[in-house]
Every structure is written in C-alpha cells, then in structure tokens.
Amino acid sequence: xxxxxxxxxxxxxxxxxxxxxxxxxxxxxxxxxxxxxxxxxxxxxxxxxxxxxxxxxxxxxxxxxxxxxxxxxxxxxxxxxxxxxxxxxxxxxxxxxxxxxxxxxxxxxxxxxxxxxxxxxxxxxxxxxxxxxxxxxxxxxxxxxxxxxxxxxxxxxxxxxxxxxxxxxxxxxxxxxxxxxxxxxxxxxxxxxxxxxxxxxxxxxxxxxxxxxxxxxxxxxxxxxxxxxxxxxxxxxxxxxxxxxxxxxxxxxxxxxxxxxxxxxxxxxxxxxxxxxxxxxxxxxxxxxxxxxxxxxxxxxxxxxxxxxxxxxxxxxxxxxxxxxxxxxxxxxxxxxxxxxxxxxxxxxxxxx
Amino acid sequence: xxxxxxxxxxxxxxxxxxxxxxxxxxxxxxxxxxxxxxxxxxxxxxxxxxxxxxxxxxxxxxxxxxxxxxxxxxxxxxxxxxxxxxxxxxxxxxxxxxx
Amino acid sequence: xxxxxxxxxxxxxxxxxxxxxxxxxxxxxxxxxxxxxxxxxxxxxxxxxxxxxxxxxxxxxxxxxxxxxxxxxxxxxxxxxxxxxxxxxxxxxxxxxxxxxxxxxxxxxxxxxxxxxxxxxxxxxxxxxxxxxxxxxxxxxxxxxxxxxxxxxxxxxxxxxxxxxxxxxxxxxxx
Numbered sequence: 001x002x003x004x005x006x007x008x009x010x011x012x013x014x015x016x017x018x019x020x021x022x023x024x025x026x027x028x029x030x031x032x033x034x035x036x037x038x039x040x041x042x043x044x045x046x047x048x049x050x051x052x053x054x055x056x057x058x059x060x061x062x063x064x065x066x067x068x069x070x071x072x073x074x075x076x077x078x079x080x081x082x083x084x085x086x087x088x089x090x091x092x093x094x095x096x097x098x099x100x101x102x103x104x105x106x107x108x109x110x111x112x113x114x115x116x117x118x119x120x121x122x123x124x125x126x127x128x129x130x131x132x133x134x135x136x137x138x139x140x141x142x143x144x145x146x147x148x149x150x151x152x153x154x155x156x157x158x159x160x161x162x163x164x165x166x167x168x169x170x171x172x173x174x175x176x177x178x179x180x181x182x183x184x185x186x187x188x189x190x191x192x193x194x195x196x197x198x199x200x201x202x203x204x205x206x207x208x209x210x211x212x213x214x215x216x217x218x219x220x221x222x223x224x225x226x227x228x229x230x231x232x233x234x235x236x237x238x239x240x241x242x243x244x245x246x247x248x249x250x251x252x253x254x255x256x257x258x259x260x261x262x263x264x265x266x267x268x269x270x271x272x273x274x275x276x277x278x279x280x281x282x283x284x285x286x287x288x289x290x291x292x293x294x295x296x297x298x299x300x301x302x303x304x305x306x307x308x309x310x311x312x313x314x315x316x317x318x319x320x321x322x323x324x325x326x327x328x329x330x331x332x333x334x335x336x337x338x339x340x341x342x343x344x345x346x347x348x349x350x351x352x353x
Numbered sequence: 354x355x356x357x358x359x360x361x362x363x364x365x366x367x368x369x370x371x372x373x374x375x376x377x378x379x380x381x382x383x384x385x386x387x388x389x390x391x392x393x394x395x396x397x398x399x400x401x402x403x404x405x406x407x408x409x410x411x412x413x414x415x416x417x418x419x420x421x422x423x424x425x426x427x428x429x430x431x432x433x434x435x436x437x438x439x440x441x442x443x444x445x446x447x448x449x450x451x452x
Numbered sequence: 453x454x455x456x457x458x459x460x461x462x463x464x465x466x467x468x469x470x471x472x473x474x475x476x477x478x479x480x481x482x483x484x485x486x487x488x489x490x491x492x493x494x495x496x497x498x499x500x501x502x503x504x505x506x507x508x509x510x511x512x513x514x515x516x517x518x519x520x521x522x523x524x525x526x527x528x529x530x531x532x533x534x535x536x537x538x539x540x541x542x543x544x545x546x547x548x549x550x551x552x553x554x555x556x557x558x559x560x561x562x563x564x565x566x567x568x569x570x571x572x573x574x575x576x577x578x579x580x581x582x583x584x585x586x587x588x589x590x591x592x593x594x595x596x597x598x599x600x601x602x603x604x605x606x607x608x609x610x611x612x613x614x615x616x617x618x619x620x621x622x623x624x625x626x627x
Contacts, residue, residue: 354457354460354500358460358464362464362467362468362497364565366471369468369471370471372475373475377475379480381483381522382475382477385474385483385487385522386474388518389471392494395494395510396494396497396498399498399501399503399506400501402503403501403503404583406584406585406586408586408591408595409595410503411505412596412600414503414506415506415509415592415596418509418510418514419513419610419611420610422513422514422517422611422614423613423614424614425522426521426615426617426618427617427618427621429521429522429618430617430620430621432525433525433529433621433622434621
C-alpha cells in the first residue's frame with residue numbers, strides 16, 4: 001500500500017494523470033467548439049449569419065445546445081432491447097475518447113526540470129500506437145451497429161448496417177495508407193513518427209511525410225484523409241445518417257443524453273482523425289518560428305486547419321449515394337492505396353531509407 | 354505466472370468452446386464456440402513462444418487468426434445458404450442426408 | 453498478491469466468463485457481444501505475455517472484423533431468441549446420461565491434471581524467466597518474410613478462395 005502511494009506521487013505519474021485530465025477536458029471543449037464552428041462556417045458559406053443571439057457573436061450557442069439536450073425527455077421505444085439500447089451510445093463514446101489516448105500533443109518535455117527525464121505529453125506512450133488507434137476505431141463500429149439493431153426500427157436498422165458496412169470498408173484503405181507511413185517512418189509509435197518529421201530539406205521544405213517520397217506521401221495523405229472522413233460518417237460520406245434519406249439513420253430513436261453521447265462521439269472522432277493526420281502527415285508539433293518546446297501551439301494550429309477542412313468538405317460537396325460510396329471505397333480507394341504502398345515500398349528499398 | 358497457468362487457462366477455454374459445439378442448438382453459436390477454441394490455441398502458442406524466447410509463437414498466431422477469418426466467412430456464408438433453404442438455424446433441422 | 457498475478461487472474465476471469473456467457477446465452481446477439489468481451493480479456497493476456505502486436509491484431513481482426521461479420525449475419529437472418537421451452541427441454545442438466553458420462557470424463561481430466569502438475573518441477577518459475585522476450589514488430593516481420601514466406605503467400609491465396617467461396621455460397625440461386 002505504501003508502495004502504491006509512493007508510485008502515485010512520483011512526478012511521472014502526476015504528469016500522466018494531468019495530461020489525461022487535460023486531454024479529456026480539451027476533447028469535450030473541442031466538441032463544443034466544433035459544434036459552434038460548424039454552424040458558423042456553414043452559415044458563412046451559405047451567406048447568412050449563424051447563431052448570433054446567444055452570447056456575444058453566438059459564442060454561448062453550444063452551451064444552450066447542451067442544456068437543451070440534457071433537459072429533453074428520454075424516450076425509448078417499447079420494443080427496443082433495453083440493455084443494448086442504452087449500451088450503444090456508451091460504446092460509441094468510449095471508443096471515441098479512447099482513440100485519442102495514444103496520440104501525443106506536444107514535444108517531449110521535462111516541464112522545466114521537474115521530471116527526471118523528458119516525457120511526451122500523451123496518455124499512453126505505446127510502441128504500437130498506430131495499431132491501437134486503428135483497433136479502437138474498429139470498436140466504434142459496434143456502437144453504431146448495436147444502436148441500429150436495438151432501436152427495433154426499420155430506418156435505424158438499415159442506417160446502422162449501412163453505416164457500419166461503410167466504416168469497415170474504408171478501414172482497409174485507412175490501414176493501407178497507414179502502412180505506407182509506417183514504412184516511411186520505420187516505427188509504429190506515433191511519437192517516433194513525429195520525431196521522424198523534424199528538420200528541413202534544403203533548409204526550406206519541412207520534412208513532413210506529406211512531402212516524403214513524392215508523390216506517394218501526398219497520395220497517402222489524400223487516401224488517409226478521405227478514409228478518415230468516411231470513417232467518421234461525415235459528408236460527403238454521411239448517407240447513412242442523412243436527414244433527407246433515412247430520417248436520421250441509426251440514431252433515429254434516440255433523444256436527450258443518449259443522442260448527446262452519439263453527437264459527442266461523432267465530433268470527438270473528427271478531432272481524433274484530424275489529430276492523427278496531423279501527427280502522421282503534417283509533422284505534428286514541428287513548426288518554423290517558435291522554439292521546439294512550444295510545439296503544442298503548432299499542433300493546435302494544424303489541428304484547427306484540418307477541422308476547418310472537415311467542415312468545408314461537408315458544406316461544399318454533395319453527398320455520395322450509398323452504392324457510389326461503396327464503389328468508391330472498394331474499387332478506387334483500395335487499389336490506389338495498395339499501388340501507393342507498393343510504389344513507396346519500392347522507393348524505400350531503392351533510396352535505402 | 355508460470356507456463357502452467359497459461360496452459361490450464363488455454364485448456365479451460367478450449368473445453369468451454371468444445372462444450373459449446375456439443376451442446377448448443379444454434380449454428381451461429383456453434384461457429385462462435387469454434388472461434389473460442391481457436392483463441393484458446395492461440396493463447397497456448399503465444400505462451401510457449403514467450404517461454405522459449407522466440408517470436409515463432411506470435412507468427413503462428415497470426416496465421417491461425419487469418420485462417421479463422423477465412424473459415425468464419427465461409428461458415429457464415431454456409432449458414433446463410435442453409436437458412437434460406439430451411440428457415441431454421443437448428444442443426445437438427447438438416448437431417449435429410451441421415452439414413 | 454503481486455500486481456502481475458492480479459492482472460493475470462483478472463484478464464483470465466474475463467476471458468473465461470465471456471466464454472461461459474457465449475455458450476450460456478439464448479440470444480445470439482448477446483453471445484457475440486460476450487465473445488468480444490472474452491477477446492478483450494485474451495488481448496490483455498497477450499500483453500502480459502509481452503506480445504503487443506498479437507494483442508492489438510486480435511482486437512483489430514477478431515473483435516473488429518470477424519465479429520462484425522457475425523453480427524451482420526445474425527441481424528440479417530433476424531435470428532430469434534431460442535425458445536424457452538425448447539431450451540429447458542434440451543438443456544444438458546436435464547439429460548441424465550450425458551451428465552453422467554461428462555462427469556466421469558471431467559473427473560478423469562482433473563485427476564490427470566493434478567497428477568501432471570505434481571510431477572513437473574519446472575512449472576514454478578514465471579513464464580519466460582529464462583529467456584528474454586522478443587516483442588518488437590520488426591522482428592516479427594523479419595521472421596514472417598523469411599522463414600514463413602511460403603505460409604504467408606499461401607495464406608493470401610486462401611483468403612482469396614474464402615472470399616470467392618463466401619460470395620458464391622451466399623448468392624441467391626436463380627432457379
């Protein structure tokens with residue numbers, strides 16, 4: 001017992017616990033910020049004002065949304081499977097939060113000498129981090145398919161099955177693009193992949209993987225980004241939850257807190273995919289002007305740009321029909337990812353990386 | 354934890370899977386019990402691989418998982434075809450070849 | 453009890469409990485979910501055995517892909533819960549001869565296990581205390597592509613055969 005207390009009060013443990021709390025809160029706040037940003041960006045792209053009444057410039061709109069969701073009535077269809085109906089949004093939310101665990105947000109730091117050795121601000125510094133993110137994203141599929149089934153309603157079931165079939169189809173291209181980057185970096189650990197992107201070529205071009213082994217890095221970025229958007233069921237791949245087609249897909253029968261959990265899970269999945277893309281392709285926390293220990297600022301800047309691109313895609317591109325979506329994933333993206341992997345493997349072998 | 358612990362656990366899981374194959378009257382649960390048996394074998398492989406300090410245990414596990422995936426896919430396709438024929442998932446409904 | 457032992461018994465009980473729930477449930481969807489829980493327990497055991505790659509691949513492939521396939525088939529076929537009367541009638545606890553033979557076999561196996569354990573001296577040390585673990589993925593890849601190359605290629609052909617076979621078998625027949 002005394003050993004446990006000793007272990008709990010070492011600086012490393014306190015650091016990891018602090019990072020965990022920070023990331024947990026930051027993810028929830030980012031979901032709220034994304035809700036606001038989505039509505040404002042959508043509005044400006046459609047040449048109208050978004051929410052502007054609640055708080056200055058509508059900044060308190062997410063708070064109003066959350067309060068509304070909490071106070072709504074909790075409905076449950078009578079023929080719904082009670083255990084699964086309640087468990088499905090929980091599974092989705094758990095998978096969404098857990099997927100961010102192996103993602104580092106900044107450079108390894110000693111916090112001004114308080115820590116004995118430099119530690120990376122990550123909840124779990126795993127050496128197979130990339131695969132763990134992939135695994136947890138696969139678990140997120142269950143939340144959706146169980147929600148569709150447990151609602152005991154035609155629209156929900158169809159939406160759930162279509163959505164999960166889409167997610168597992170795009171996981172293949174996702175994995176192939178991931179394999180390309182793992183080959184270029186030579187490691188499965190996200191921290192090492194970002195460390196591989198430090199420095200510049202010719203003093204000007206940053207050594208990001210998006211520019212590596214041109215053009216395979218760029219193609220891998222595009223494939224991974226597309227597959228990531230499809231994985232999170234966002235437009236233009238959001239047919240299964242489209243309002244016009246399937247009422248609301250797998251979360252038709254959900255209300256109040258359970259719907260809030262799905263909503264939260266979707267936005268946090270978006271932020272996680274954006275964070276993973278930042279770390280894998282855009283150099284993570286490396287940036288030109290600031291000193292290295294302020295890298296987290298660059299991480300947040302790149303993350304924000306990627307989230308904006310997510311929103312931009314949603315409100316610019318039309319939705320793909322379901323068979324077009326599946327054909328795109330299987331017949332275009334997967335062969336492209338495979339050929340890209342082969343070409344980059346040949347490149348790595350030839351240039352002896 | 355000694356190798357004996359891992360092997361006993363593997364044996365228990367294998368027995369549970371075998372019991373499921375013998376006792377259950379549902380084709381899907383039968384296939385699931387077969388998957389439990391394969392997992393028990395995987396555990397034994399990895400435990401022995403760790404005991405002897407080689408990586409071969411993990412590689413064999415990799416192949417077992419791949420074969421299990423292929424077998425699950427074909428097995429489920431068969432279950433779908435059978436269900437379409439007889440509207441039942443009870444293995445006792447498919448006795449027309451018995452003499 | 454050392455932390456290692458605690459983890460082992462924890463993960464082991466999760467795996468065994470999941471397995472028991474699989475064969476003891478009437479609703480096939482709950483069986484699939486129980487086996488997924490069992491896989492998580494097994495994954496934890498693989499991590500204790502210092503095989504992180506196998507642990508994660510177990511979740512990705514088994515729990516993340518194969519079980520989704522099972523779930524799809526169960527939902528597609530709309531498999532009903534097994535009837536309660538039928539369940540009680542065919543339950544092994546109500547069949548005398550299977551219980552007797554099964555009991556004898558189980559007792560024989562337990563006696564044999566106790567005999568085997570009492571005679572093996574090398575079972576008290578921890579697994580892998582004698583040699584260091586090889587857990588690096590690069591080592592796995594190297595062995596996979598050199599010693600097990602043939603098996604690797606044959607497995608890929610096997611998967612293609614399985615894919616084609618599954619599509620052909622599950623197709624609607626036009627009579």
